[in-house]
Amino acid sequence: MADAKIIDGKAFAAGLRARVADGVAALKASHGVTPGLAVVLVGEDPASQVYVKSKERALVELGMNSFDHHEAADMAEADLLALIDRLNADPAVHGILVQLPLPKHIDTQKILARIAPEKDADGFHVVNAGLLATGQPGAIVPCTPLGSLLLIRDTLGHDLKGKRALVLGRSNIVGKPMAHLLLQADCTVTLAHSRTVDLAEECRRADILVAAVGRPEMVRGDWIKPGATVIDVGINRVPAADPAAGPGKTRLVGDVAFAEAVKVAGAITPVPGGVGPMTIACLMLNTLAAACRAAGAPIPAEAAL
Ligand SMILES: Nc1nc(=O)c2c([nH]1)NC[C@@H]1CN(c3ccc(C(=O)N[C@@H](CCC(=O)O)C(=O)O)cc3)C=[N+]21
Numbered sequence: 001m002a003d004a005k006i007i008d009g010k011a012f013a014a015g016l017r018a019r020v021a022d023g024v025a026a027l028k029a030s031h032g033v034t035p036g037l038a039v040v041l042v043g044e045d046p047a048s049q050v051y052v053k054s055k056e057r058a059l060v061e062l063g064m065n066s067f068d069h070h071e072a073a074d075m076a077e078a079d080l081l082a083l084i085d086r087l088n089a090d091p092a093v094h095g096i097l098v099q100l101p102l103p104k105h106i107d108t109q110k111i112l113a114r115i116a117p118e119k120d121a122d123g124f125h126v127v128n129a130g131l132l133a134t135g136q137p138g139a140i141v142p143c144t145p146l147g148s149l150l151l152i153r154d155t156l157g158h159d160l161k162g163k164r165a166l167v168l169g170r171s172n173i174v175g176k177p178m179a180h181l182l183l184q185a186d187c188t189v190t191l192a193h194s195r196t197v198d199l200a201e202e203c204r205r206a207d208i209l210v211a212a213v214g215r216p217e218m219v220r221g222d223w224i225k226p227g228a229t230v231i232d233v234g235i236n237r238v239p240a241a242d243p244a245a246g247p248g249k250t251r252l253v254g255d256v257a258f259a260e261a262v263k264v265a266g267a268i269t270p271v272p273g274g275v276g277p278m279t280i281a282c283l284m285l286n287t288l289a290a291a292c293r294a295a296g297a298p299i300p301a302e303a304a305l
Contacts, residue, residue: 001226004265007151013277016150016302020284021062023300027292028063035291036065037095037121037283038087042080042106043073048099055097058280064287067093077106081114088116094291095121097283100173118293121286124173132180140286141305145178147278148210148231149185150302155229155267156208161186166206168192168199168219168255174212174233182208184305199223211255221260230268232256233275 027033037059041052052068059066069083080098087093096119102108112120117127123142131139152160165187169175179191192202194213203209203223211219212233224230234255241251254271261268269275289303 001263004230004262005155005267006262007155007229007231007267007269007274009147009151009269009274010272010277012151012154013147013281016278016281017058017062017284019300019302020281020288023288023292024063027288027295027297031295031297033291033295033297034063034065034092035094035288036067036092037097037287038067038069038090038093040069040071040080040083040087040096040098042071042075042099043103045101048101052099055280055283058284059287062284064284065092073103075103075106077110080106080111084111084114088114088119091294093119094294095119095283095287097121119290121283121290122173123177123286129172129177132177132184135180135184137304139305140290141181141282141303142173142177143279143282143286144174144212144233144275145181146285146303146305147282148178148233148275149181149305150282151231151269151275151278152208152229160208163187163207164190164205165208165210166190166192166203167210167212168203169212169214169233171212178210178212181305182210213255215255216253217255217257219256219261221257221264224261224264226264227266228264230256230261230265231275232258232269232271235271235276 056066087096096115112124117125120128120140123140128140165182167175167179170193179189183189200223204225208229210231216236216238232254236253237250238253240249252272285303289299292299
């Protein structure tokens with residue numbers, strides 16, 4: 001069988017960002033509103049700093065306002081809550097993102113609960129999770145599952161009715177919302193995890209396999225149903241395989257053993273260049289949608305599921 005089609009998340013994300021930029025310009029022209037996202041980073045984690053920078057760059061490129069709040073690692077929880085209250089009350093701020101993970105002395109659920117649900121650009125607030133889980137309109141959908149669904153639809157078309165979907169990983173930020181989105185799309189959904197009995201056998205039944213466990217190359221080629229669509233959400237930094245790269249060098253791999261899986265799957269996302277760029281593009285989309293909602297303008301179709 002021919003190798004799988006490589007799903008180019010980077011290219012799809014570039015197209016989506018261009019559509020968001022058009023939406024931003026249209027909202028400015030029609031309502032005089034510039035969408036704004038506040039990005040809150042607590043501490044100095046190097047990976048978080050890289051992610052936050054790429055979000056801020058994307059905002060500016062798309063004509064949106066970026067409100068950057070970089071706080072000390074030992075910031076008091078009460079001060080972070082007070083900052084969120086100020087951002088909730090600021091009409092120029094349409095979306096608020098608190099970069100995770102937070103330092104250990106801060107209660108993440110308490111912080112997420114403080115964000116006004118209509119400004120929750122990440123879709124992590126329990127109100128948005130609940131709207132999605134109950135299939136109600138108006139939910140802000142978490143960026144990574146939303147981006148994954150857009151790639152699945154681009155590959156298989158809009159009608160996913162009756163397909164067997166397996167989501168590997170049950171986190172609140174990826175696995176659970178992904179399962180709800182696929183259920184909403186009339187798939188038969190299995191939500192598998194570290195305690196699932198015979199994971200390989202469960203995976204082999206899946207027409208759509210979404211891997212989001214954070215274990216490098218855990219899903220092997222022989223776990224995949226021939227022709228399946230494989231969405232690899234994992235971003236794992238591992239030591240470089242090539243000794244010529246030198247000591248301390250790393251590379252990114254997904255949760256799927258790509259070289260094996262590409263021989264079996266029908267379509268597969270690479271890492272990097274797959275789901276990662278979609279996450280940031282969907283954050284831009286969610287911010288635009290929040291600004292549209294606040295202004296009483298129509299919501300972009302891709303964000304209104
Ligand atoms: N409140 C919050 N919201 C988030 O959305 C959030 C977060 N916290 N904490 C950290 C994770 C991680 N995350 C990524 C986004 C883009 C790429 C991305 O674009 N990755 C590139 C490669 C990047 C590289 O080369 O290192 C790719 O896959 O092609 C990766 C990871 C968002 N996160």
